[in-house]
Amino acid sequence: MGTYILKRLLAMIPTLIIISVVVFILIQLPPGDIISASLASLQQQGMEVSTEQIAALRAQYNLDLPMPMQYLHWILNFVQGDMGYSIKYEQPVNTLIWERLGYTIIIAVASLLFTWVLAIPIGVYSAVKQYSVGDYLFTVIGLLGLATPSFMLALILMYCAYTWFGISVGGLFSPEYADSDWSFARFVDLLNHIWIPMIVLGTAGTASIMRVMRANLLDELGKPYVVTARAKGVRPLKLIFKYPVRIAINPFISTIGWLLPTLISGEAIVSIVLNLPTTGPLLLQALLSQDMFLAGSFLMLLSILTVFGMLLSDILLAAVDPRIRYE
Amino acid sequence: MSTSTILSIRNLSISFKNEISEQLAVNNINLDMKRSQTTAIVGESGSGKSVTAYAMMQLIQPPGKITSGEIIFSPAQQDSFDILQLNDNSPALYDLRGGLMSMIFQEPMTALSPVHTIGNQIMEAILTHQAIPKQAAFDLAAAMLERVGIQNSRERMHQYPFEFSGGMRQRVMIAMALVCQPQILICDEPTTALDVTIQAEILALLKELKATIDISVLFITHDLAVVAQIADQVIVMNQGRILETGSVRQILNDPIHPYSQGLIAAVPGMKRQPRLDAISNDSTRHNYGVHPLIAIKGDREVALPMPLIPAEYQL
Known part of the structure; x- marks a missing residue:
């Protein structure tokens, strides 16, 4: 297992190098760059910028170098942990991203827990009591959840919370705690705010996981090993959770890794609607304004998380399924 | 050897229902299993033999349903009771499954959970029925594995089913069933999915175990060669009905019912021979007709109208 993981880690290096080249080409593809974009707006406001100033600016960001050199500058700094400087936000990319990433992870984990805690038991129930009233009820609710756009649900929840309870639920903190240091009161304030994004982001996932769990489990329930266990006299509840659920849940465990990249890109629209300080809206802005260091860093981080996520998935799958472990 | 009845099925009917139709898989059958003997149920696919066995442990799942009948079980040192009267949640039903009665299945490749160790699965059978420490259950399970011919049982307890061959898995199933x-041991076509040499090994093992353990066996198969090796009593089933019962020698050497005769004639031999006769399903349905089982000489029964039973067999 150890050598396997080591091999996989080594294999990531060429993968990531190729991805970084592609990312760099992609962010350079649109005509113009951030300098010309900001120049245009400056000139619209009637300001005169001399060609020397422009050249100096370009030199500052290495934009005057040939493409391969630009790439090397960018990637070497990136590897050393310096992701460059965001021209639009006038801040180092590191500060911009890390600050938001923390909140993004909190929200993602919370909504993931919400999804699983709700979806897995419902899926199990729906499969075990197939075609019962409860199964149909959950199916209808699940499909409704699946069909409702998340941002719509976010708007509705915000409206309801505001008109009925008088609480403003945008953002992750009330204004008085927004910039304060961490304290217990701030933590409670976070809990008061986090439930809306948790429900909004969790609902869509709940519906699909519920349906997949139901289908997986229905497949497993008819397997001979289930009959064997019944014939052994194992009690129904223990039987269902020890055997078919244990196997039906494997595909989900293997998808945990894929969730890593969505930590960054996930649900940008919901985050904008709910005014959440997460990475999604920032990524969108970076792409729109051709803020190349910010966008490039985001895309690289996404790729790294994807590649690591795949490895994590494989390791988790091997951990839960002996058939894979021994190959 | 006592020849009392350990299990008797009376008027058992089992139906499978869907939106369109209802199919009687087992149609009002009566049968007795003699204590300490091996009773074989023989029949083609869909004759209702497996379903009958599943009913004995209340393992029939919807859309299957037991519509009528009783299955009287008379375990040693216990009062007899009707298995079908046991409630879904009754402790007695869980004592019965795997405790008083256990089952070996056709497909050893899929009948074991792929993600649990052999040891885990055998120990579960023990711990479900006996309140003993885990270590004791481990020792018991390992000893049982040795007993069914699996060497290095202590190491193999920690292995997964995919590390065993088909024959070895069936040995594990047997160990799990007997532990x-x-x-009563129900063997639901335990050798059908195995190749012929392994089949012979498993049959030899079952016979050897049968000789040392006092146990009543219900053996379900469509393979008459297997029946000849292992059975004491034979029950011939077709289309959910019992057509003939008797001792293994009576049925194999001297079948009375045309269907039994057809079954035996359809066994291919080693010698080059003309095309085997097929048993036509139409003939089984129409020509034989539906008749109650009639007791005849030699403690046998056959489902034929009196005039069709040769006079020398009539009581």
Whole structure:
């Protein structure tokens, strides 16, 4: 297992190098760059910028170098942990991203827990009591959840919370705690705010996981090993959770890794609607304004998380399924 | 050897229902299993033989349903009771499954959970029925594995089913079925999925175990060669009905019912021979007709109208 993981880690290096080249080409593809974009707006406001100033600016960001050199500058700094400087936000990319990433992870984990805690038991129930009233009820609710756009649900929840309870639920903190240091009161304030994004982001996932769990489990329930266990006299509840659920849940465990990249890109629209300080809206802005260091860093981080996520998935799958472990 | 009845099925009917139709898989059958003997149920696919066995442990799942009948079980040192009267949640039903009665299945490749160790699965059978420490259950399970011919049982307890061959898995199934010392062992085509040499090994093992353990066996198969090797009593089933019962010698050497005769004639031999006769399903349905089982000489029964039974057999 150890050598396997080591091999996989080594294999990531060429993968990531190729991805970084592609990312760099992609962010350079649109005509113009951030300098010309900001120049245009400056000139619209009637300001005169001399060609020397422009050249100096370009030199500052290495934009005057040939493409391969630009790439090397960018990637070497990136590897050393310096992701460059965001021209639009006038801040180092590191500060911009890390600050938001923390909140993004909190929200993602919370909504993931919400999804699983709700979806897995419902899926199990729906499969075990197939075609019962409860199964149909959950199916209808699940499909409704699946069909409702998340941002719509976010708007509705915000409206309801505001008109009925008088609480403003945008953002992750009330204004008085927004910039304060961490304290217990701030933590409670976070809990008061986090439930809306948790429900909004969790609902869509709940519906699909519920349906997949139901289908997986229905497949497993008819397997001979289930009959064997019944014939052994194992009690129904223990039987269902020890055997078919244990196997039906494997595909989900293997998808945990894929969730890593969505930590960054996930649900940008919901985050904008709910005014959440997460990475999604920032990524969108970076792409729109051709803020190349910010966008490039985001895309690289996404790729790294994807590649690591795949490895994590494989390791988790091997951990839960002996058939894979021994190959 | 006592020849009392350990299990008797009376008027058992089992139906499978869907939106369109209802199919009687087992149609009002009566049968007795003699204590400490091996009773074989023979029949083609869909004759209702497996369903009958599943009913004995209340393992029939919807859309299957037991519509009528009783299955009287008379375990040693216990009062007899009707298995079908046991409630879904009754402790007695869970004592029965795997405790008093256990089952070996056709497909050893899929009948074991792929993600649990052999040891885990055998120990579960023990711990479900006996309140003993885990270590004791481990020792018991390992000893049982040795007993069914699996060497290095202590190491193999920690292995997964995919590390065993088909024959070895079937041995594991047998160990798991016998580890709680049941009084009835149901073998649902245990050798059908195995190749012929392994089949012979498993049959030899079952016979060897049968000789040393006092147990009543219900053996379900469509393979008459297997029946000849292992059975004491034979029950011939077709289309959910019992057509003939008798001792293994009576049925194999001297079948009375045309269907039994057809079954035996359809066994291919080693010698080059003309095309085997097929048993036409139409003939089984129409020509034989539906008749109650009639007791005839030699403690046998056959489902034929009196005039069709040769006079020398009539009581």
